[in-house]
Amino acid sequence: MYQATFRQMTKQLGQLDKWLETAEASAKARAFEPSLFLGFRLSPDQFAFARQVQITCDTAKLGASRLTGKEAPSHPDTETTLAELRARVQSVVAYLDSFTAKDFEKVATATITQPRWEGKTMTGPDYFLEHVVPNFFFHLTTTYAILRHNGVAIGKRDYLGALTQTAPAA
Protein backbone atom coordinates (compact mmCIF):
# COMPACT_ATOMS: atom_id res chain seq x y z
CA MET A 1 0.00 0.00 0.00
CA TYR A 2 2.90 2.37 0.66
CA GLN A 3 4.28 1.71 -2.80
CA ALA A 4 0.81 1.98 -4.35
CA THR A 5 0.23 5.35 -2.67
CA PHE A 6 3.60 6.68 -3.84
CA ARG A 7 2.70 5.47 -7.33
CA GLN A 8 -0.48 7.52 -7.08
CA MET A 9 1.56 10.54 -5.94
CA THR A 10 3.84 9.99 -8.94
CA LYS A 11 0.79 10.01 -11.20
CA GLN A 12 -0.39 13.25 -9.58
CA LEU A 13 3.04 14.82 -10.14
CA GLY A 14 2.65 13.91 -13.81
CA GLN A 15 -0.65 15.79 -13.82
CA LEU A 16 1.03 18.76 -12.11
CA ASP A 17 3.64 18.79 -14.87
CA LYS A 18 0.80 19.14 -17.42
CA TRP A 19 -0.81 21.99 -15.46
CA LEU A 20 2.48 23.88 -15.61
CA GLU A 21 2.58 23.37 -19.36
CA THR A 22 -1.00 24.66 -19.63
CA ALA A 23 -0.13 27.65 -17.42
CA GLU A 24 2.74 28.57 -19.75
CA ALA A 25 0.42 28.46 -22.77
CA SER A 26 -2.28 30.38 -20.90
CA ALA A 27 0.12 33.21 -20.06
CA LYS A 28 1.34 33.43 -23.64
CA ALA A 29 -2.22 33.46 -24.99
CA ARG A 30 -3.11 36.27 -22.58
CA ALA A 31 0.12 38.14 -23.31
CA PHE A 32 1.76 38.15 -19.88
CA GLU A 33 5.10 36.80 -18.70
CA PRO A 34 4.60 33.12 -17.68
CA SER A 35 7.05 33.38 -14.78
CA LEU A 36 4.66 35.79 -13.07
CA PHE A 37 2.81 32.67 -11.92
CA LEU A 38 5.67 31.81 -9.56
CA GLY A 39 4.83 34.77 -7.34
CA PHE A 40 1.04 34.41 -7.26
CA ARG A 41 -0.62 33.48 -3.97
CA LEU A 42 -4.15 33.12 -2.56
CA SER A 43 -3.45 35.13 0.57
CA PRO A 44 -0.62 37.53 1.53
CA ASP A 45 0.44 35.22 4.37
CA GLN A 46 0.41 31.97 2.39
CA PHE A 47 3.34 30.60 0.36
CA ALA A 48 3.53 31.69 -3.27
CA PHE A 49 3.02 29.36 -6.22
CA ALA A 50 6.68 28.39 -6.71
CA ARG A 51 6.99 27.38 -3.05
CA GLN A 52 3.79 25.33 -3.30
CA VAL A 53 5.23 23.36 -6.21
CA GLN A 54 8.56 22.93 -4.41
CA ILE A 55 6.89 21.63 -1.24
CA THR A 56 4.63 19.29 -3.23
CA CYS A 57 7.79 17.82 -4.77
CA ASP A 58 9.69 17.69 -1.49
CA THR A 59 6.87 16.07 0.45
CA ALA A 60 6.80 13.14 -1.96
CA LYS A 61 10.57 12.97 -2.39
CA LEU A 62 11.56 13.31 1.28
CA GLY A 63 8.66 11.12 2.38
CA ALA A 64 9.86 8.27 0.19
CA SER A 65 13.48 8.88 1.19
CA ARG A 66 12.87 8.99 4.95
CA LEU A 67 10.60 5.95 4.91
CA THR A 68 13.05 3.81 2.93
CA GLY A 69 16.50 5.27 3.59
CA LYS A 70 17.05 5.66 -0.16
CA GLU A 71 19.01 8.83 -0.95
CA ALA A 72 16.99 11.58 -2.66
CA PRO A 73 18.18 13.98 -5.36
CA SER A 74 18.94 17.51 -4.14
CA HIS A 75 16.87 20.50 -5.30
CA PRO A 76 18.13 23.88 -4.04
CA ASP A 77 14.89 25.94 -4.50
CA THR A 78 16.32 28.21 -7.17
CA GLU A 79 13.63 27.87 -9.86
CA THR A 80 12.65 31.13 -11.57
CA THR A 81 10.57 29.82 -14.50
CA LEU A 82 7.75 27.36 -15.10
CA ALA A 83 10.17 25.29 -17.20
CA GLU A 84 12.52 24.96 -14.23
CA LEU A 85 9.63 23.94 -11.97
CA ARG A 86 8.65 21.31 -14.55
CA ALA A 87 12.22 19.98 -14.56
CA ARG A 88 12.04 19.61 -10.78
CA VAL A 89 8.71 17.78 -10.94
CA GLN A 90 10.10 15.47 -13.63
CA SER A 91 13.19 14.80 -11.54
CA VAL A 92 11.05 13.70 -8.59
CA VAL A 93 8.91 11.52 -10.86
CA ALA A 94 12.09 9.79 -12.07
CA TYR A 95 13.28 9.31 -8.48
CA LEU A 96 9.94 7.82 -7.37
CA ASP A 97 9.84 5.59 -10.44
CA SER A 98 13.03 3.94 -9.17
CA PHE A 99 11.29 2.44 -6.11
CA THR A 100 10.14 -1.16 -5.83
CA ALA A 101 7.81 -2.82 -3.30
CA LYS A 102 10.90 -4.21 -1.56
CA ASP A 103 12.10 -0.66 -0.76
CA PHE A 104 9.06 -0.15 1.48
CA GLU A 105 9.37 -3.41 3.44
CA LYS A 106 10.66 -1.76 6.62
CA VAL A 107 8.24 1.18 6.82
CA ALA A 108 6.24 -0.46 9.64
CA THR A 109 9.27 -0.45 11.94
CA ALA A 110 10.87 2.81 10.75
CA THR A 111 11.39 5.77 13.09
CA ILE A 112 11.22 9.16 11.40
CA THR A 113 12.44 12.57 12.47
CA GLN A 114 13.29 15.88 10.84
CA PRO A 115 15.19 18.94 12.07
CA ARG A 116 12.14 21.07 12.87
CA TRP A 117 10.73 18.42 15.24
CA GLU A 118 13.49 19.10 17.81
CA GLY A 119 14.19 15.47 18.57
CA LYS A 120 10.62 14.20 18.44
CA THR A 121 9.95 11.15 16.29
CA MET A 122 7.07 9.50 14.47
CA THR A 123 6.60 5.86 13.48
CA GLY A 124 6.81 5.17 9.75
CA PRO A 125 3.08 4.47 9.36
CA ASP A 126 2.05 7.55 11.40
CA TYR A 127 4.46 9.77 9.46
CA PHE A 128 3.09 8.44 6.19
CA LEU A 129 -0.62 8.79 7.09
CA GLU A 130 -0.62 11.93 9.22
CA HIS A 131 2.12 13.93 7.51
CA VAL A 132 3.19 12.81 4.02
CA VAL A 133 -0.20 12.12 2.42
CA PRO A 134 -2.11 15.14 3.83
CA ASN A 135 0.79 17.53 3.10
CA PHE A 136 1.34 16.22 -0.41
CA PHE A 137 -2.29 16.72 -1.41
CA PHE A 138 -2.45 20.04 0.43
CA HIS A 139 0.34 21.64 -1.58
CA LEU A 140 -0.72 19.92 -4.81
CA THR A 141 -4.27 21.24 -4.48
CA THR A 142 -3.10 24.71 -3.42
CA THR A 143 -0.95 24.79 -6.56
CA TYR A 144 -4.01 23.84 -8.60
CA ALA A 145 -6.15 26.43 -6.79
CA ILE A 146 -3.70 29.26 -7.57
CA LEU A 147 -3.83 28.35 -11.27
CA ARG A 148 -7.64 28.15 -11.29
CA HIS A 149 -7.89 31.43 -9.41
CA ASN A 150 -5.75 33.03 -12.13
CA GLY A 151 -7.82 31.76 -15.02
CA VAL A 152 -5.84 28.76 -16.24
CA ALA A 153 -8.26 26.40 -18.01
CA ILE A 154 -7.74 23.19 -16.06
CA GLY A 155 -10.47 21.11 -14.45
CA LYS A 156 -11.12 18.19 -12.18
CA ARG A 157 -10.08 15.61 -14.79
CA ASP A 158 -6.71 17.34 -15.06
CA TYR A 159 -6.37 16.96 -11.33
CA LEU A 160 -7.30 13.27 -11.13
CA GLY A 161 -5.83 12.05 -14.41
CA ALA A 162 -7.10 8.90 -16.09
CA LEU A 163 -8.87 6.40 -13.82
CA THR A 164 -8.25 2.66 -14.08
CA GLN A 165 -11.75 1.62 -15.13
CA THR A 166 -13.19 -1.47 -16.77
CA ALA A 167 -15.85 -1.04 -19.45
CA PRO A 168 -19.13 -2.93 -19.03
CA ALA A 169 -19.40 -6.29 -20.83
CA ALA A 170 -20.90 -5.83 -24.32
Place this chain on the structure above:
Amino acid sequence: MYQATFRQMTKQLGQLDKWLETAEASAKARAFEPSLFLGFRLSPDQFAFARQVQITCDTAKLGASRLTGKEAPSHPDTETTLAELRARVQSVVAYLDSFTAKDFEKVATATITQPRWEGKTMTGPDYFLEHVVPNFFFHLTTTYAILRHNGVAIGKRDYLGALTQTAPAA
Protein backbone atom coordinates in the same frame (compact mmCIF):
# COMPACT_ATOMS: atom_id res chain seq x y z
CA MET B 1 -4.39 0.52 5.91
CA TYR B 2 -7.88 1.28 4.54
CA GLN B 3 -9.22 1.69 8.03
CA ALA B 4 -6.17 3.75 9.08
CA THR B 5 -6.63 6.08 6.11
CA PHE B 6 -10.34 6.56 6.85
CA ARG B 7 -9.36 7.31 10.46
CA GLN B 8 -7.03 9.99 9.12
CA MET B 9 -9.87 11.39 6.99
CA THR B 10 -12.06 11.40 10.11
CA LYS B 11 -9.37 13.39 11.92
CA GLN B 12 -9.23 15.85 9.01
CA LEU B 13 -13.02 16.26 9.12
CA GLY B 14 -12.64 17.15 12.80
CA GLN B 15 -10.17 19.84 11.76
CA LEU B 16 -12.61 21.07 9.10
CA ASP B 17 -15.27 21.36 11.79
CA LYS B 18 -12.93 23.68 13.72
CA TRP B 19 -12.23 25.81 10.64
CA LEU B 20 -15.97 26.37 10.24
CA GLU B 21 -16.18 27.46 13.86
CA THR B 22 -13.27 29.87 13.29
CA ALA B 23 -14.92 31.18 10.11
CA GLU B 24 -18.10 31.97 12.04
CA ALA B 25 -16.12 33.91 14.66
CA SER B 26 -14.10 35.66 11.96
CA ALA B 27 -17.24 36.87 10.18
CA LYS B 28 -18.74 38.15 13.43
CA ALA B 29 -15.50 39.95 14.37
CA ARG B 30 -15.45 41.61 10.95
CA ALA B 31 -19.17 42.38 11.08
CA PHE B 32 -20.44 40.42 8.09
CA GLU B 33 -23.02 37.67 7.83
CA PRO B 34 -21.23 34.30 8.41
CA SER B 35 -23.39 32.48 5.87
CA LEU B 36 -21.83 34.61 3.13
CA PHE B 37 -18.95 32.13 3.25
CA LEU B 38 -21.17 29.46 1.70
CA GLY B 39 -21.20 31.32 -1.62
CA PHE B 40 -17.52 32.25 -1.83
CA ARG B 41 -15.40 30.64 -4.55
CA LEU B 42 -11.85 30.95 -5.93
CA SER B 43 -12.95 31.09 -9.56
CA PRO B 44 -16.33 31.77 -11.21
CA ASP B 45 -16.33 28.28 -12.74
CA GLN B 46 -15.36 26.38 -9.59
CA PHE B 47 -17.80 25.09 -6.95
CA ALA B 48 -18.63 27.48 -4.11
CA PHE B 49 -17.58 26.89 -0.50
CA ALA B 50 -20.74 25.05 0.62
CA ARG B 51 -20.42 22.57 -2.25
CA GLN B 52 -16.73 22.01 -1.42
CA VAL B 53 -17.65 21.08 2.16
CA GLN B 54 -20.49 18.84 0.96
CA ILE B 55 -18.24 16.99 -1.49
CA THR B 56 -15.49 16.59 1.11
CA CYS B 57 -18.06 14.92 3.37
CA ASP B 58 -19.56 12.82 0.58
CA THR B 59 -16.23 11.59 -0.71
CA ALA B 60 -15.35 10.14 2.69
CA LYS B 61 -18.87 8.91 3.44
CA LEU B 62 -19.65 7.34 0.06
CA GLY B 63 -16.09 6.00 -0.26
CA ALA B 64 -16.42 4.09 3.01
CA SER B 65 -19.94 2.98 2.14
CA ARG B 66 -19.13 1.73 -1.38
CA LEU B 67 -15.98 -0.07 -0.23
CA THR B 68 -17.72 -1.88 2.64
CA GLY B 69 -21.40 -2.09 1.69
CA LYS B 70 -22.33 -0.38 4.97
CA GLU B 71 -25.30 1.96 4.49
CA ALA B 72 -24.46 5.67 4.74
CA PRO B 73 -26.59 8.45 6.28
CA SER B 74 -28.39 10.66 3.76
CA HIS B 75 -27.53 14.36 3.41
CA PRO B 76 -29.79 16.25 0.95
CA ASP B 77 -27.47 19.27 0.27
CA THR B 78 -29.79 21.82 1.85
CA GLU B 79 -27.34 23.58 4.21
CA THR B 80 -27.65 27.37 4.33
CA THR B 81 -25.49 28.19 7.38
CA LEU B 82 -22.05 27.30 8.73
CA ALA B 83 -23.79 25.62 11.68
CA GLU B 84 -25.65 23.31 9.30
CA LEU B 85 -22.42 22.49 7.47
CA ARG B 86 -20.81 21.67 10.83
CA ALA B 87 -23.70 19.34 11.65
CA ARG B 88 -23.12 17.52 8.38
CA VAL B 89 -19.40 17.17 9.04
CA GLN B 90 -20.12 15.85 12.54
CA SER B 91 -22.64 13.38 11.15
CA VAL B 92 -20.03 11.95 8.78
CA VAL B 93 -17.46 11.78 11.59
CA ALA B 94 -19.95 9.75 13.65
CA TYR B 95 -20.64 7.46 10.69
CA LEU B 96 -16.92 6.86 10.04
CA ASP B 97 -16.31 6.28 13.75
CA SER B 98 -18.65 3.29 13.54
CA PHE B 99 -16.29 1.33 11.26
CA THR B 100 -13.97 -1.45 12.42
CA ALA B 101 -11.04 -3.10 10.65
CA LYS B 102 -13.33 -6.03 9.86
CA ASP B 103 -15.60 -3.79 7.77
CA PHE B 104 -12.74 -3.27 5.30
CA GLU B 105 -11.79 -6.94 4.90
CA LYS B 106 -13.33 -7.28 1.43
CA VAL B 107 -12.03 -4.09 -0.17
CA ALA B 108 -9.38 -5.98 -2.18
CA THR B 109 -12.07 -7.96 -4.04
CA ALA B 110 -14.74 -5.24 -4.20
CA THR B 111 -16.05 -3.87 -7.51
CA ILE B 112 -17.16 -0.26 -7.40
CA THR B 113 -19.35 1.77 -9.71
CA GLN B 114 -21.40 4.96 -9.53
CA PRO B 115 -24.13 6.38 -11.80
CA ARG B 116 -21.96 8.87 -13.65
CA TRP B 117 -19.53 6.14 -14.77
CA GLU B 118 -22.16 4.72 -17.17
CA GLY B 119 -21.54 1.08 -16.31
CA LYS B 120 -17.77 1.27 -15.94
CA THR B 121 -16.27 -0.19 -12.78
CA MET B 122 -13.15 0.13 -10.66
CA THR B 123 -11.56 -2.36 -8.27
CA GLY B 124 -11.82 -1.48 -4.58
CA PRO B 125 -8.10 -0.64 -4.22
CA ASP B 126 -8.01 1.46 -7.44
CA TYR B 127 -11.16 3.33 -6.42
CA PHE B 128 -9.67 4.04 -3.00
CA LEU B 129 -6.24 5.18 -4.25
CA GLU B 130 -7.14 6.96 -7.50
CA HIS B 131 -10.51 8.44 -6.55
CA VAL B 132 -11.41 8.59 -2.84
CA VAL B 133 -8.12 9.81 -1.37
CA PRO B 134 -7.24 12.42 -4.05
CA ASN B 135 -10.81 13.76 -4.17
CA PHE B 136 -11.15 13.94 -0.41
CA PHE B 137 -7.98 16.00 0.02
CA PHE B 138 -8.81 18.09 -3.05
CA HIS B 139 -12.13 19.34 -1.68
CA LEU B 140 -10.81 19.60 1.88
CA THR B 141 -7.88 21.77 0.75
CA THR B 142 -10.08 23.86 -1.56
CA THR B 143 -12.37 24.52 1.41
CA TYR B 144 -9.32 25.60 3.42
CA ALA B 145 -8.05 27.76 0.53
CA ILE B 146 -11.35 29.65 0.24
CA LEU B 147 -11.21 30.45 3.96
CA ARG B 148 -7.56 31.59 3.77
CA HIS B 149 -8.31 33.65 0.68
CA ASN B 150 -11.03 35.41 2.64
CA GLY B 151 -8.90 36.26 5.63
CA VAL B 152 -9.83 33.56 8.14
CA ALA B 153 -6.91 33.11 10.53
CA ILE B 154 -6.18 29.41 10.16
CA GLY B 155 -2.79 27.90 9.37
CA LYS B 156 -1.03 24.70 8.48
CA ARG B 157 -1.33 23.27 12.01
CA ASP B 158 -5.10 23.71 11.80
CA TYR B 159 -5.00 21.72 8.59
CA LEU B 160 -2.87 18.83 9.88
CA GLY B 161 -4.10 18.68 13.47
CA ALA B 162 -1.97 17.13 16.21
CA LEU B 163 0.70 14.67 15.07
CA THR B 164 1.36 11.40 16.89
CA GLN B 165 4.93 12.15 18.00
CA THR B 166 7.18 10.69 20.67
CA ALA B 167 9.34 13.07 22.73
CA PRO B 168 13.09 12.37 22.88
CA ALA B 169 14.34 10.37 25.89
CA ALA B 170 15.29 12.68 28.78
